[in-house]
Amino acid sequence: SAVISQKPSRDICQRGTSLTIQCQVDSQVTMMFWYRQQPGQSLTLIATANQGSEATYESGFVIDKFPISRPNLTFSTLTVSNMSPEDSSIYLCSVSRAGGQETQYFGPGTRLLVL
Amino acid sequence: QKEVEQNSGPLSVPEGAIASLNCTYSDRGSQSFFWYRQYSGKSPELIMSIYSNGDKEDGRFTAQLNKASQYVSLLIRDSQPSDSATYLCAVKGLTGGGNKLTFGTGTQLKVEL
Numbered sequence: 001s002a003v004i005s006q007k008p009s010r011d012i013c014q015r016g017t018s019l020t021i022q023c024q025v026d027s028q029v030t031m032m033f034w035y036r037q038q039p040g041q042s043l044t045l046i047a048t049a050n051q052g053s054e055a056t057y058e059s060g061f062v063i064d065k066f067p068i069s070r071p072n073l074t075f076s077t078l079t080v081s082n083m084s085p086e087d088s089s090i091y092l093c094s095v096s097r098a099g100g101q102e103t104q105y106f107g108p109g110t111r112l113l114v115l
Numbered sequence: 116q117k118e119v120e121q122n123s124g125p126l127s128v129p130e131g132a133i134a135s136l137n138c139t140y141s142d143r144g145s146q147s148f149f150w151y152r153q154y155s156g157k158s159p160e161l162i163m164s165i166y167s168n169g170d171k172e173d174g175r176f177t178a179q180l181n182k183a184s185q186y187v188s189l190l191i192r193d194s195q196p197s198d199s200a201t202y203l204c205a206v207k208g209l210t211g212g213g214n215k216l217t218f219g220t221g222t223q224l225k226v227e228l
Binding site: 001031033041042043044045048090092094096101104105106107108109 | 215218
C-alpha cells in the first residue's frame with residue numbers, strides 16, 4: 001500500500017471562494033484520482049490526474065470548476081472553484097501503483113463545508 | 116440500471132454470526148472487484164480484492180465472485196462489533212482504459228452484542 005496525506009483535512013469556506021486541496025504520496029505512483037463523497041452517498045470519480053498533461057474528467061465534472069494539477073508522480077492538487085453549498089462534501093485522493101487490476105488506496109479525505 | 120448495486124441496509128447480525136454482503140454489477144467486461152470498509156467519518160480502506168471466479172479467503176473474510184451471474188459477495192465470519200461499518204463494493208470495468216473504479220452505494224453493517 002501507499003501512505004497518502006491530504007491537506008487541509010477540513011475547511012469551512014464562504015460561497016464564491018475557491019479551495020485547493022493537496023494530495024501527497026510517500027512513493028511514486030502511476031495513477032492518481034480525485035473522488036467526491038457527498039453526505040450519505042457513495043464515492044463519485046471526479047477525474048484522473050495525469051502527470052504532465054491535462055486531467056481526464058468524468059461526465060458532469062469540468063476543468064473550470066475542478067482544475068487539477070499533477071506536476072510529478074507523488075503530488076496532485078484539486079481546486080474547487082467558485083464554491084456553492086452544493087460543493088459541501090468529502091474530497092478524496094486515491095492512488096494506484098499501476099493501472100489494470102492494481103488496487104486503489106485512499107487518502108484520509110478533506111471535509112469541506114461551504115456556507 | 117445502476118452499474119454497481121448493493122442493498123443499503125442496515126444489515127444487523129449478532130456478534131459471532133456470519134455477515135453476508137452482496138453486490139451485482141452490470142458491465143459484463145468487468146475484470147477486477149474490490150470490497151472496501153468505511154467507518155463513519157473515515158476514508159475507505161481495502162478489505163479484499165478478487166479477480167477470478169470462486170472464493171478467496173483472508174482471515175475472517177471471504178470474497179466470492181460469479182462472473183456469469185455478475186455477482187460478488189463478501190462473507191464475514193465471527194462478526195465483531197468492530198466490523199460495524201459501511202461496506203463498499205467497487206468494480207473495474209473496461210471503460211476508462213480499465214482504470215476506472217465504480218462504487219456501489221454501500222451496505223451498512225451493524226454487529227450487535
